[in-house]
Amino acid sequence: MSCVNVIEKDRNVIINPLKTCQPLGAMFAVTGINKGFPIVHGSQGCSAFVRYGFARHFREPSEIAVTALHEDAAVFGGRSNLVAGIENLALRFDPDVIGVITTCSSEIIGDDVYGFADTARGNLKEKLGEDADKIEIIPINTPSFVESHYKGYDNAINALVNHLARKDEPNEKVNIIPGIINPGDIRELKHMLASMDTDGIFLTDISDPFDAPLRPSKTKEIPYYPKGGTTVDELRDSANSLGTVSICKYAGSGATSLEREHKVPSAIETPPIGLQNTDQFVRNVSKFTGNSISEELLDERGMLVDSMADNAARYLYGRKVAIYGDPDLTTGMARFVGELGMEPTMVCTGVKYPDFNPDMEKISKETGSDIDVLYGQDLRAVEVYLKENPVDLLVGNSDGRLIALDLDIPLIRMGFPVYDRVGYQRQSVLGYRGGLYLMDLITNTVLEKYYEPTHWKLQQ
């Protein structure tokens, strides 16, 4: 009988974290809005570090403003910083949405960001007249000392729909809350929706903002805005959709709010990684639209199945895999690894969420393999675990590269951040085609690592 063994952190100190604080998630969410500008109400590091992280992973500009709290603000409060910050941003950058993101400092100081935002709105009205009404200023509370970046992402999506969604005529669209995923993933979701004759509203859509073409003649300069992102009109219209599919279990609040406030039904699931999770995504979309799965998608599914039939048993069966990273991606990946006949012997997430362990139990039953779940743990725990319990493959972000190197385990890069390889942000791990990509990546890694290059086994 297969079982799950949950191993929790047995020390206070965190060593090489697998999570970060709330504001990052909110900055990510606001970046996915067309002409959306995050402004972080905190110290300069709060935006600089995140911009550095996004630039390093996506290899794209990441424009995130900050109110630059210094000592005086720590003593007297950050009112003037926030009011001036919003005004300067509005007047110089002409944004459609300003997401005002709090931090540990501004939450501890006790700044009334809602009140300060109102003051800024009033001032802008004086300076811009009616044009000021076109700028949506949306406070998002993201205290850094509560939960993780996923909570910040969830809070941001929830704040956006609560602030913007307006009931109007039904629109025949499906809202998608994508979670913290890559541009390639979102493009794959769009492809799947299009294949099912469905228009989506992404809450929000970082695909173009974080993967923009270099076309100087078409690039708007001063201020630079990438094309794409979800428009304010689309965000408003999210109240009129057929349903909301959140493919991130850790960011369902926006979907729940839309259901409660605007009767938009919701489905909150594990991301469509691998065969069965993608099937479930397709069923969810189909449930809301009434459109059945397209021949095109069935063929794509068939191609993944074909490849699994051709290669999984031969090259992958029984190989042990350790997976670490964000909770939704690790859950999806663990299940897919099982579908490929491999054993997800260790799954580690730095973020705690009640659904995580029950999901692991389901996967354990389904795959018939015991899973050691490192719950709310860090990369040091992964390292120590792997020294005692070796595996064939490691799946996770670039922060594990040195562990992989020291332990001589090949690392399949996935999640955020990946900075020591290029192109991962453009690939999709979602959908049937994402499954194919992942499977090829895994299989080729196994062939490279575990097969003698000159051996006759590679002959055909």
Add this chain to the structure above:
Amino acid sequence: MPYKLLEVDKKIPQRKNHVYVKHCSDPEDEIPDCNTKTVPGSMSERGCAFAGVKGVITGAIKDVIHVVHSPIGCTSYGYGTKRYPTTPDMPNGEKFPIDNFNLKYILGTDLQESDVVFGGMKKLKKSIIEAHKEFPEATAIYTYSTCTTGLIGDDLDAVAKETSEELGIEVVAFNAPGFCGPSQSKGHHVGNLTLFENLVGTKEPLETTPYDVNLIGEYNIDGDLWIIKDYLEEMGINLLSKFTGDCSHDEICWMHRAKLSLVRCQRSATYIADLIEEKYGVPYIKVDFFSTKYCAENLRTIGKYFGLEEEAEKVIESRMEKVAPEIEFYKSKLQGKRVFIFSGGPKSYHLSKPLEEELGMETVAVASQFEHKDGYEKMKSRVKEGTLIVDDPNSLEFEEIIQVYKPDLILAGVKEKYLAHKLGVPCLLIHSYENGPYMGFEGFVNLAKDMYRNIYSPVWSMLEFEEEPSVGENAEVHEDSSEKQETKPENTGELA
């Protein structure tokens, strides 16, 4: 008027005093306003004081544990920031058991709401004890206050003292919460003071020579320090202590025993050289090893100080023999190319003149995130008439500078690089480099090569689709790249 209000700053006119165009009739002390508070919402590129202390000063040390006392973000972001490699070599000849320890681990207290309400000192104490248990091989433990712990008033010094006594290992607290000071520069200062007050003078070196120096403000970015170390050792000079590239904790403890301090990054580390001079009478000189000319000049100065003039000449001669033809080649390619240098601090004045004099480029604008008055004075003295000098430029100013000054190349950081590319201008990473090291003779060749690679990358001539390709232009590109193949000398500048 030398001060210039850029178009994009019309709504934030206070920025005018930070933007300056050099004019020969200006009074000498007229420089951009600097080291002042950042304009909120301006899209400044600055970081925080915590980044200054951990990211720049202490993160390069090879044998200490860093415990960041913060909610999880600061700890996550403090992991693996700069590229400062270390060797496992310890001063006593032993090897530190974990390779690249400084790049591999970061520890933190992961503060939760209850810690914010009730205080985080107990958690910090436990964390430091656990850190010691986890990595008993580490020589010392450094702990950092952050915005949260600064605001709730946790006393890190008290915890450091207590745990230090309990564990029998040095625990040092760095009090540079993110909000202190206008930029990361404040963190450099706190790092210098803390290391000086707690460590310098507390240990004696295993042996001394008459040629002992401290190399201060050199962080071994991409291996810079190793280049300089080779030169100095060939001259017969002993690097008693490095501050802090590839250095061990103990080296800092005996910095007072050097005969001379060499201050390389004068923004982030002149503080400690001053303090050591004041208290222990160790003199210091400010040195500059970027470019062949500055490097040679400074090696001669150091040689003269120790009576090692001939040895200095030998080093210079041997290196120049190797790099001169390569520099000649890159000069022929980079001649007349317009460059905009946007560094964190001093690289703007380290590089402006060498790029002009040794590589024939034209420095059209220089900028810095966090320089102070002395740095801007030097910057101004090293650029020519009409050059733009900007303090703490924001992204709109960055875009306007690109439009107006039309640089062929920008030297800046990763936050700026991709924006420059979107606007059609190549941008080379100058904080942590691309294919460095960039220091010293060989390093200057690497820098020239990287600038050349960036400017001449074929992509920049194919940015837009053309209905009817203009034959002439394309022909020129091909000719250029074939010429590159034919005349480019062997790759001798690359370090093994």
